[in-house]
Amino acid sequence: MxxxxxxxxxxxxxxxxxxxxxxxxxxxxxxxxxxxxxxxxxxxxxxxxxxxxxxxxxxxxxxxxxxxxxxxxxxxxxxxxxxxxxHTLDMQIVTQLADLCQKNDWHYNVIDSESTMCTTDTRIGFYTVQLAAKYQAPLQVFRSVTDFGKRTFAKFDITEKPELLDQIEPQIQEKFGQRYYVVRSRPFLLEILDKNxxxxxxxxxxxxxxxxxxxxxxxxxxxxxxxxxxxxxxxxxxxxxxxxxxxxxxxxxxxxxxxxxxxxxxxxxxxxx
Structure with missing residues (x-):
C-alpha cells in the first residue's frame, strides 16, 4: 500500500x-x-x-x-x-518538579504552548541557553512558579551535563515514571511529559x-x-x-x-x- x-x-x-x-x-x-x-x-x-x-x-x-x-x-x-x-502538564506537577530541581540545584525549564521557556532557575544553565537558541524560543525567568500565570505547559525539561543526568534520570524515573512519560531525548536533556x-x-x-x-x-x-x-x-x-x-x-x-x-x-x- x-x-x-x-x-x-x-x-x-x-x-x-x-x-x-x-x-x-x-x-x-x-x-x-x-x-x-x-x-x-x-x-x-x-x-x-x-x-x-x-x-x-x-x-x-x-x-x-x-x-x-x-x-x-x-x-x-x-x-x-x-x-x-x-497532552499537557498541570500546574501541580510543574510545581512539584520545579521544587525538586530547586532543592537539588538542577537546571530546568518548562515550555508552554506558545513556545516560551519558563524557569525560576536564576543561574540559567548552559544547556538551557543552548536550547533556547536552538528553539528560537523566548526564555523568561520568574521569582516563583506561581508567577508563571495561567499557561498551558507542554513539557518539563531538566538540562544538565550528561554525566550528572545519568544520575538524575533513574531518580526521576523511579519517582514519576509510573504517572508520566519520562524520556532522555538528548544526552543533556531529560523530558517529563503527560503519560499520553x-x-x-x-x-x-x-x-x-x-x-x-x-x-x-x-x-x-x-x-x-x-x-x-x-x-x-x-x-x-x-x-x-x-x-x-x-x-x-x-x-x-x-x-x-x-x-x-x-x-x-x-x-x-x-x-x-
Missing part, C-alpha cells in the same frame, strides 16, 4: 549534524516533490513550533493542511499553529483524524524518543546514525543525516515507486 504520510524527526535526522544543523538540497527536493504529490510530511520533534518554523519554510511545508508534532508529542498542530491535539504524550500517540491521533491506515504511514528517526513513532507507523526507518535501539527496531536503515538519509528514504518508499 502506498505511503501517504511521512513522520520525520528533525535533529540528527532531517538536519545535518551540529554546528550547521541544516537541510540538505537533496532533503528539500525530496520533501517538496512529496508535498506536490499530496503526501503529508509531518515534522516531529522535541522542539516547540518556534524552533521548526524556519525548516518548514525552507522545505516548502507551508499550507494549513500540513501538520507538525511538537514538544515530543505533547502538542499536534497545523503548520500555521492551529492546535489539533494536546509521545510521538507515537500523536501520530496515531493524527492518522485517525486524517482517516489514514497505519500501513499508509512511514516514520523516520534516530533516537529513543522516536521509538513510539516507529510502533505507530506502518514502516519504520532508522537513520544510519541512529542509536542501536532505533536501528534494531527499524524495518529499514537509510543513510546518515549528513548524507541526506531522509531524502533517500522518501525516494525509495514514495517517489521512486
Amino acid at each position: 502506498a505511503i501517504k504520510l511521512a513522520a520525520i524527526d528533525i535533529d540528527n535526522t532531517l538536519l545535518t549534524s551540529a554546528p550547521e544543523r541544516k537541510l540538505t538540497p537533496e532533503n528539500i527536493q525530496a520533501i517538496q516533490q512529496a508535498v506536490q504529490m499530496g503526501i503529508k510530511i509531518v515534522l516531529c520533534s522535541a522542539r516547540p513550533l518556534a524552533g521548526i518554523k524556519r525548516y518548514l519554510k525552507q522545505a516548502g511545508i507551508t499550507e494549513n493542511d500540513q501538520y507538525v508534532i511538537i514538544d515530543n508529542g505533547a502538542l499536534a498542530q497545523t503548520v500555521t499553529g492551529e492546535t489539533t491535539a494536546t 504524550a509521545n510521538k507515537g500517540r500523536a501520530l496515531t491521533n493524527l492518522t485517525q483524524n486524517l482517516q489514514l491506515k497505519q500501513e499508509e504511514t512511514m516514520a523516520i528517526g534516530d533516537e529513543v524518543n522516536d521509538l513510539p513513532m516507529f510502533q505507530a507507523a506502518g514502516l519504520s526507518v532508522s537513520m544510519g546514525n541512529g542509536v542501536p535501539a532505533v536501528k534494531k527496531a527499524a524495518d529499514y536503515i537509510t543513510d546518515d543525516n549528513d548524507h541526506s538519509g531522509v531524502g533517500k528514504a522518501i525516494h525509495k518508499f514514495i517517489l521512486d515507486l
